[in-house]
Amino acid sequence: MNAPFFQFGMFDLESALIIAFFIGIGFGFFLEQAGFGSGMKLAGQFYFRDLTVFKVMFTAIITAMLGLFWLSWLGFLDLSLVKVLPTYFVPQLIGGLIFGVGFVMGGYCPGTCCVAVVTGRMDGWIHLLGMFAGIFFFGEIYPFIEGWYNSTPMGETTLVSLFNLPYGTMVFMIVAVALLGFYGAEKLEQNFSK
Amino acid sequence: MKNPKPYLNPYLAGIGLGLVLLSAFVIMGRGLGASGAFTSVVAAGVNTVAPAHAQSNEHYKEYLNTPSGNPLKEWLVYEIAGVLIGGFLSGLISRRIKRSVEKSPSYTVASRMFFAFFGGILLGFGSKLARGCTSGQALTGGALMSVGSWVFMVAVFASAYAFAYFFRRQWQ
Numbered sequence: 227m228n229a230p231f232f233q234f235g236m237f238d239l240e241s242a243l244i245i246a247f248f249i250g251i252g253f254g255f256f257l258e259q260a261g262f263g264s265g266m267k268l269a270g271q272f273y274f275r276d277l278t279v280f281k282v283m284f285t286a287i288i289t290a291m292l293g294l295f296w297l298s299w300l301g302f303l304d305l306s307l308v309k310v311l312p313t314y315f316v317p318q319l320i321g322g323l324i325f326g327v328g329f330v331m332g333g334y335c336p337g338t339c340c341v342a343v344v345t346g347r348m349d350g351w352i353h354l355l356g357m358f359a360g361i362f363f364f365g366e367i368y369p370f371i372e373g374w375y376n377s378t379p380m381g382e383t384t385l386v387s388l389f390n391l392p393y394g395t396m397v398f399m400i401v402a403v404a405l406l407g408f409y410g411a412e413k414l415e416q417n418f419s420k
Numbered sequence: 421m422k423n424p425k426p427y428l429n430p431y432l433a434g435i436g437l438g439l440v441l442l443s444a445f446v447i448m449g450r451g452l453g454a455s456g457a458f459t460s461v462v463a464a465g466v467n468t469v470a471p472a473h474a475q476s477n478e479h480y481k482e483y484l485n486t487p488s489g490n491p492l493k494e495w496l497v498y499e500i501a502g503v504l505i506g507g508f509l510s511g512l513i514s515r516r517i518k519r520s521v522e523k524s525p526s527y528t529v530a531s532r533m534f535f536a537f538f539g540g541i542l543l544g545f546g547s548k549l550a551r552g553c554t555s556g557q558a559l560t561g562g563a564l565m566s567v568g569s570w571v572f573m574v575a576v577f578a579s580a581y582a583f584a585y586f587f588r589r590q591w592q
Binding site for chain 2: 229230231232233239242243244245246247248249250251252253254255256257258259260261263264265266267269270271272273275278281282283284285286287288289290291293294297303307308309310311312313314315317318319320321322323324325326327328329330331332333334335336337338339340341342343344345346347348349350352353354355356357358359360361362363364365366368369372375380382383384385386388396400408
Protein backbone atom coordinates (compact mmCIF):
# COMPACT_ATOMS: atom_id res chain seq x y z
CA MET A 227 0.00 0.00 0.00
CA ASN A 228 1.08 3.53 -0.73
CA ALA A 229 0.35 6.36 1.66
CA PRO A 230 -0.52 9.25 1.71
CA PHE A 231 -3.44 7.81 -0.30
CA PHE A 232 -4.58 11.15 -1.77
CA GLN A 233 -1.07 11.91 -3.09
CA PHE A 234 -1.18 8.60 -4.98
CA GLY A 235 -4.47 9.58 -6.59
CA MET A 236 -6.57 6.94 -4.85
CA PHE A 237 -9.59 9.27 -4.70
CA ASP A 238 -10.71 12.62 -6.09
CA LEU A 239 -11.18 16.07 -4.58
CA GLU A 240 -14.90 15.56 -3.83
CA SER A 241 -14.13 12.45 -1.77
CA ALA A 242 -11.30 14.35 -0.02
CA LEU A 243 -13.86 16.87 1.23
CA ILE A 244 -16.06 14.12 2.69
CA ILE A 245 -12.99 12.64 4.37
CA ALA A 246 -12.15 16.11 5.74
CA PHE A 247 -15.59 16.24 7.34
CA PHE A 248 -15.12 12.87 9.09
CA ILE A 249 -11.58 13.69 10.22
CA GLY A 250 -13.02 16.93 11.62
CA ILE A 251 -15.64 14.98 13.59
CA GLY A 252 -12.84 12.99 15.25
CA PHE A 253 -10.87 16.16 15.91
CA GLY A 254 -13.82 17.98 17.50
CA PHE A 255 -14.83 14.91 19.48
CA PHE A 256 -11.46 14.51 21.20
CA LEU A 257 -11.06 18.27 21.78
CA GLU A 258 -14.38 18.28 23.63
CA GLN A 259 -13.65 15.05 25.52
CA ALA A 260 -10.35 16.57 26.70
CA GLY A 261 -12.34 19.46 28.22
CA PHE A 262 -11.22 22.05 25.68
CA GLY A 263 -14.73 23.47 25.29
CA SER A 264 -14.10 25.17 28.63
CA GLY A 265 -12.12 28.41 28.77
CA MET A 266 -11.57 27.94 32.51
CA LYS A 267 -9.88 24.59 31.88
CA LEU A 268 -7.76 25.89 28.99
CA ALA A 269 -6.64 28.97 30.93
CA GLY A 270 -5.80 26.78 33.96
CA GLN A 271 -2.66 25.82 32.02
CA PHE A 272 -1.24 29.32 32.44
CA TYR A 273 -1.77 29.37 36.23
CA PHE A 274 -0.27 25.88 36.77
CA ARG A 275 -3.68 24.82 38.08
CA ASP A 276 -4.48 22.32 35.34
CA LEU A 277 -1.83 21.27 32.80
CA THR A 278 -4.24 19.35 30.55
CA VAL A 279 -3.41 21.56 27.54
CA PHE A 280 0.26 20.60 27.72
CA LYS A 281 -0.46 16.91 28.33
CA VAL A 282 -3.01 16.53 25.53
CA MET A 283 -1.03 18.57 23.03
CA PHE A 284 2.26 16.77 23.53
CA THR A 285 0.66 13.32 23.73
CA ALA A 286 -1.01 14.08 20.38
CA ILE A 287 2.24 15.35 18.86
CA ILE A 288 4.33 12.34 19.90
CA THR A 289 1.56 9.88 18.94
CA ALA A 290 1.36 11.28 15.40
CA MET A 291 5.14 11.66 15.21
CA LEU A 292 5.80 8.04 16.22
CA GLY A 293 3.06 6.85 13.87
CA LEU A 294 4.66 8.69 10.95
CA PHE A 295 8.08 7.33 11.89
CA TRP A 296 6.96 3.70 12.10
CA LEU A 297 4.74 3.79 9.00
CA SER A 298 7.57 5.32 7.01
CA TRP A 299 10.10 2.80 8.43
CA LEU A 300 7.79 -0.05 7.41
CA GLY A 301 7.65 1.40 3.90
CA PHE A 302 3.90 2.03 4.10
CA LEU A 303 4.11 5.82 3.95
CA ASP A 304 6.26 8.11 1.84
CA LEU A 305 7.21 10.82 4.31
CA SER A 306 8.42 13.15 1.56
CA LEU A 307 4.81 13.45 0.32
CA VAL A 308 3.51 14.75 3.67
CA LYS A 309 3.35 18.51 3.32
CA VAL A 310 5.62 20.45 5.72
CA LEU A 311 4.76 24.14 6.01
CA PRO A 312 7.66 26.46 5.17
CA THR A 313 9.20 28.49 7.99
CA TYR A 314 9.25 32.30 8.11
CA PHE A 315 11.12 32.80 11.35
CA VAL A 316 10.37 36.38 12.49
CA PRO A 317 6.68 36.64 11.45
CA GLN A 318 6.00 33.25 13.07
CA LEU A 319 7.77 34.28 16.27
CA ILE A 320 5.86 37.59 16.50
CA GLY A 321 2.62 35.85 15.47
CA GLY A 322 3.11 33.34 18.29
CA LEU A 323 3.72 36.10 20.86
CA ILE A 324 0.52 37.94 19.83
CA PHE A 325 -1.39 34.63 19.73
CA GLY A 326 -0.26 33.81 23.29
CA VAL A 327 -1.66 37.09 24.66
CA GLY A 328 -4.93 36.47 22.79
CA PHE A 329 -5.10 32.92 24.16
CA VAL A 330 -4.81 33.86 27.85
CA MET A 331 -7.02 36.95 27.36
CA GLY A 332 -9.74 35.28 25.30
CA GLY A 333 -9.52 31.77 26.73
CA TYR A 334 -9.65 29.78 23.50
CA CYS A 335 -7.71 29.09 20.33
CA PRO A 336 -9.35 28.78 16.88
CA GLY A 337 -10.03 25.01 17.12
CA THR A 338 -11.14 24.91 20.75
CA CYS A 339 -13.34 27.96 20.14
CA CYS A 340 -15.44 25.85 17.72
CA VAL A 341 -16.01 23.27 20.45
CA ALA A 342 -16.90 26.02 22.97
CA VAL A 343 -19.43 27.47 20.52
CA VAL A 344 -21.30 24.21 19.92
CA THR A 345 -21.42 23.36 23.63
CA GLY A 346 -23.17 26.65 24.46
CA ARG A 347 -20.34 28.90 25.69
CA MET A 348 -21.47 32.49 25.04
CA ASP A 349 -17.94 33.82 25.50
CA GLY A 350 -16.89 31.34 22.81
CA TRP A 351 -19.32 32.99 20.35
CA ILE A 352 -17.94 36.45 21.13
CA HIS A 353 -14.39 35.10 20.85
CA LEU A 354 -15.25 33.68 17.42
CA LEU A 355 -16.49 37.10 16.27
CA GLY A 356 -13.26 38.69 17.51
CA MET A 357 -11.27 36.11 15.58
CA PHE A 358 -13.08 36.93 12.35
CA ALA A 359 -12.39 40.63 13.03
CA GLY A 360 -8.68 39.93 13.59
CA ILE A 361 -8.41 37.92 10.38
CA PHE A 362 -10.30 40.64 8.46
CA PHE A 363 -7.93 43.27 9.89
CA PHE A 364 -4.94 41.22 8.73
CA GLY A 365 -6.46 40.81 5.27
CA GLU A 366 -7.05 44.56 4.96
CA ILE A 367 -3.52 45.57 5.98
CA TYR A 368 -1.90 42.68 4.07
CA PRO A 369 -0.78 44.88 1.11
CA PHE A 370 1.22 47.04 3.58
CA ILE A 371 2.90 44.19 5.48
CA GLU A 372 3.36 41.71 2.63
CA GLY A 373 7.13 42.27 2.50
CA TRP A 374 7.59 41.68 6.22
CA TYR A 375 5.16 38.72 6.19
CA ASN A 376 7.43 36.99 3.68
CA SER A 377 10.67 37.95 5.43
CA THR A 378 13.22 35.57 7.03
CA PRO A 379 12.18 32.59 4.87
CA MET A 380 13.86 29.30 5.81
CA GLY A 381 11.97 26.99 3.45
CA GLU A 382 10.66 23.63 4.62
CA THR A 383 13.22 23.38 7.41
CA THR A 384 12.64 20.75 10.08
CA LEU A 385 14.40 20.10 13.37
CA VAL A 386 15.96 17.09 11.60
CA SER A 387 17.63 19.17 8.89
CA LEU A 388 18.42 22.03 11.30
CA PHE A 389 20.35 19.86 13.80
CA ASN A 390 21.49 17.44 11.09
CA LEU A 391 20.46 14.40 13.14
CA PRO A 392 18.92 11.12 11.94
CA TYR A 393 15.10 11.28 11.85
CA GLY A 394 14.71 8.51 14.43
CA THR A 395 17.13 10.17 16.86
CA MET A 396 15.19 13.44 16.71
CA VAL A 397 11.88 11.60 17.29
CA PHE A 398 13.41 9.76 20.25
CA MET A 399 14.69 13.02 21.77
CA ILE A 400 11.31 14.76 21.47
CA VAL A 401 9.51 11.75 22.97
CA ALA A 402 12.01 11.68 25.85
CA VAL A 403 11.55 15.42 26.50
CA ALA A 404 7.74 15.02 26.37
CA LEU A 405 7.82 12.15 28.88
CA LEU A 406 10.00 14.20 31.23
CA GLY A 407 7.54 17.08 30.71
CA PHE A 408 4.58 14.84 31.67
CA TYR A 409 6.38 13.79 34.85
CA GLY A 410 7.07 17.45 35.66
CA ALA A 411 3.46 18.41 34.86
CA GLU A 412 2.08 15.81 37.29
CA LYS A 413 4.44 17.06 40.04
CA LEU A 414 3.51 20.71 39.37
CA GLU A 415 -0.22 19.98 39.54
CA GLN A 416 0.25 18.19 42.87
CA ASN A 417 2.16 21.17 44.29
CA PHE A 418 -0.31 23.78 43.05
CA SER A 419 -3.39 21.90 44.23
CA LYS A 420 -2.13 21.77 47.83
CA MET B 421 -30.99 16.49 34.30
CA LYS B 422 -28.07 14.24 35.16
CA ASN B 423 -24.65 15.65 35.96
CA PRO B 424 -22.05 16.07 33.20
CA LYS B 425 -19.61 13.20 32.80
CA PRO B 426 -15.97 13.76 33.80
CA TYR B 427 -13.50 14.67 31.05
CA LEU B 428 -11.47 11.96 29.37
CA ASN B 429 -8.00 11.24 30.79
CA PRO B 430 -5.69 13.81 29.12
CA TYR B 431 -3.23 11.20 27.86
CA LEU B 432 -6.04 9.14 26.31
CA ALA B 433 -7.54 12.28 24.73
CA GLY B 434 -4.06 13.11 23.42
CA ILE B 435 -3.64 9.65 21.88
CA GLY B 436 -7.09 10.02 20.28
CA LEU B 437 -6.18 13.43 18.83
CA GLY B 438 -2.81 12.11 17.70
CA LEU B 439 -4.45 9.21 15.84
CA VAL B 440 -6.88 11.62 14.14
CA LEU B 441 -3.90 13.73 13.08
CA LEU B 442 -2.01 10.64 11.92
CA SER B 443 -5.01 9.53 9.85
CA ALA B 444 -5.00 12.95 8.11
CA PHE B 445 -1.30 12.48 7.30
CA VAL B 446 -1.81 8.94 6.01
CA ILE B 447 -5.00 9.56 4.02
CA MET B 448 -4.35 13.09 2.75
CA GLY B 449 -0.65 13.85 3.20
CA ARG B 450 -1.56 16.95 5.19
CA GLY B 451 -2.48 17.79 8.77
CA LEU B 452 -5.30 19.52 10.62
CA GLY B 453 -6.15 23.21 10.78
CA ALA B 454 -8.64 25.77 12.02
CA SER B 455 -7.62 29.38 11.34
CA GLY B 456 -7.32 28.63 7.60
CA ALA B 457 -11.02 27.71 7.47
CA PHE B 458 -11.93 31.00 9.16
CA THR B 459 -9.81 32.87 6.60
CA SER B 460 -11.74 31.16 3.80
CA VAL B 461 -14.98 32.41 5.39
CA VAL B 462 -13.61 35.97 5.74
CA ALA B 463 -12.28 35.97 2.14
CA ALA B 464 -15.62 34.67 0.82
CA GLY B 465 -17.46 37.33 2.85
CA VAL B 466 -15.29 40.18 1.56
CA ASN B 467 -15.65 38.82 -1.97
CA THR B 468 -19.45 38.86 -1.66
CA VAL B 469 -19.63 42.43 -0.32
CA ALA B 470 -16.80 43.99 -2.34
CA PRO B 471 -15.63 41.67 -5.13
CA ALA B 472 -13.27 44.17 -6.78
CA HIS B 473 -11.62 44.92 -3.43
CA ALA B 474 -11.16 41.22 -2.62
CA GLN B 475 -9.79 40.41 -6.08
CA SER B 476 -7.16 43.16 -5.79
CA ASN B 477 -5.82 41.72 -2.50
CA GLU B 478 -3.20 38.99 -2.86
CA HIS B 479 -4.08 37.40 0.47
CA TYR B 480 -7.83 37.10 -0.17
CA LYS B 481 -7.08 35.91 -3.70
CA GLU B 482 -5.03 33.02 -2.34
CA TYR B 483 -8.11 31.82 -0.43
CA LEU B 484 -10.58 32.59 -3.23
CA ASN B 485 -8.78 30.66 -5.96
CA THR B 486 -9.46 27.14 -4.72
CA PRO B 487 -9.27 24.02 -6.95
CA SER B 488 -13.07 23.81 -6.92
CA GLY B 489 -13.54 27.52 -7.76
CA ASN B 490 -15.75 27.98 -4.68
CA PRO B 491 -13.80 29.49 -1.73
CA LEU B 492 -15.93 27.58 0.80
CA LYS B 493 -15.54 24.25 -0.97
CA GLU B 494 -12.19 23.83 0.74
CA TRP B 495 -10.64 20.97 2.70
CA LEU B 496 -10.27 22.93 5.96
CA VAL B 497 -13.80 24.37 5.75
CA TYR B 498 -15.22 20.83 5.57
CA GLU B 499 -12.91 19.71 8.35
CA ILE B 500 -14.08 22.55 10.62
CA ALA B 501 -17.72 21.71 9.81
CA GLY B 502 -16.84 18.25 11.13
CA VAL B 503 -15.21 19.75 14.25
CA LEU B 504 -18.47 21.57 15.04
CA ILE B 505 -20.46 18.34 14.68
CA GLY B 506 -17.89 16.22 16.55
CA GLY B 507 -17.68 18.69 19.42
CA PHE B 508 -21.45 18.85 19.63
CA LEU B 509 -21.85 15.04 19.64
CA SER B 510 -19.17 14.70 22.32
CA GLY B 511 -20.84 17.40 24.45
CA LEU B 512 -24.20 15.70 23.94
CA ILE B 513 -23.16 12.20 25.03
CA SER B 514 -21.19 13.58 27.99
CA ARG B 515 -24.07 15.93 28.96
CA ARG B 516 -21.88 19.04 28.82
CA ILE B 517 -24.00 21.25 26.52
CA LYS B 518 -25.11 24.20 28.57
CA ARG B 519 -25.64 27.89 27.88
CA SER B 520 -22.94 29.49 30.03
CA VAL B 521 -20.06 31.95 30.21
CA GLU B 522 -16.62 30.64 31.18
CA LYS B 523 -15.15 32.85 33.90
CA SER B 524 -14.29 33.04 37.58
CA PRO B 525 -17.57 33.33 39.60
CA SER B 526 -16.68 36.79 40.91
CA TYR B 527 -15.85 38.23 37.46
CA THR B 528 -18.45 40.25 35.55
CA VAL B 529 -19.95 38.95 32.30
CA ALA B 530 -19.38 42.32 30.57
CA SER B 531 -15.63 42.33 31.28
CA ARG B 532 -15.38 38.67 30.26
CA MET B 533 -17.11 39.40 26.94
CA PHE B 534 -14.83 42.37 26.29
CA PHE B 535 -11.71 40.24 26.77
CA ALA B 536 -13.20 37.33 24.82
CA PHE B 537 -13.69 39.67 21.86
CA PHE B 538 -10.37 41.49 22.12
CA GLY B 539 -8.50 38.23 22.75
CA GLY B 540 -10.18 36.84 19.65
CA ILE B 541 -8.87 39.75 17.57
CA LEU B 542 -5.29 39.15 18.75
CA LEU B 543 -5.66 35.41 18.21
CA GLY B 544 -6.98 35.84 14.68
CA PHE B 545 -4.29 38.36 13.78
CA GLY B 546 -1.50 36.33 15.41
CA SER B 547 -2.52 33.14 13.66
CA LYS B 548 -2.39 34.94 10.30
CA LEU B 549 1.15 36.24 10.95
CA ALA B 550 2.23 32.76 12.05
CA ARG B 551 0.54 31.10 9.02
CA GLY B 552 -1.52 28.87 11.28
CA CYS B 553 -2.74 28.28 14.81
CA THR B 554 -2.51 25.63 17.50
CA SER B 555 -3.98 23.09 15.03
CA GLY B 556 -2.08 23.86 11.84
CA GLN B 557 1.21 24.92 13.39
CA ALA B 558 1.54 23.51 16.91
CA LEU B 559 -0.08 20.08 16.40
CA THR B 560 0.50 19.43 12.70
CA GLY B 561 3.80 21.27 12.24
CA GLY B 562 4.92 20.06 15.68
CA ALA B 563 4.49 16.41 14.67
CA LEU B 564 6.30 17.09 11.36
CA MET B 565 9.07 18.87 13.32
CA SER B 566 8.78 22.08 11.28
CA VAL B 567 11.13 24.71 12.75
CA GLY B 568 8.60 27.55 12.35
CA SER B 569 5.93 25.50 14.14
CA TRP B 570 8.18 24.86 17.14
CA VAL B 571 9.15 28.54 17.24
CA PHE B 572 5.44 29.41 17.18
CA MET B 573 4.63 26.92 19.95
CA VAL B 574 7.38 28.16 22.28
CA ALA B 575 6.35 31.79 21.59
CA VAL B 576 2.67 31.05 22.38
CA PHE B 577 3.43 29.42 25.72
CA ALA B 578 6.05 32.04 26.68
CA SER B 579 3.76 34.96 25.96
CA ALA B 580 0.65 33.39 27.52
CA TYR B 581 2.60 32.75 30.75
CA ALA B 582 4.10 36.25 30.64
CA PHE B 583 0.66 37.91 30.34
CA ALA B 584 -1.31 35.49 32.57
CA TYR B 585 -0.87 37.76 35.60
CA PHE B 586 -2.92 40.55 33.97
CA PHE B 587 -5.93 38.28 33.39
CA ARG B 588 -5.80 36.29 36.64
CA ARG B 589 -9.06 37.71 38.01
CA GLN B 590 -10.90 36.41 34.98
CA TRP B 591 -9.70 32.85 35.52
CA GLN B 592 -9.07 32.36 39.24
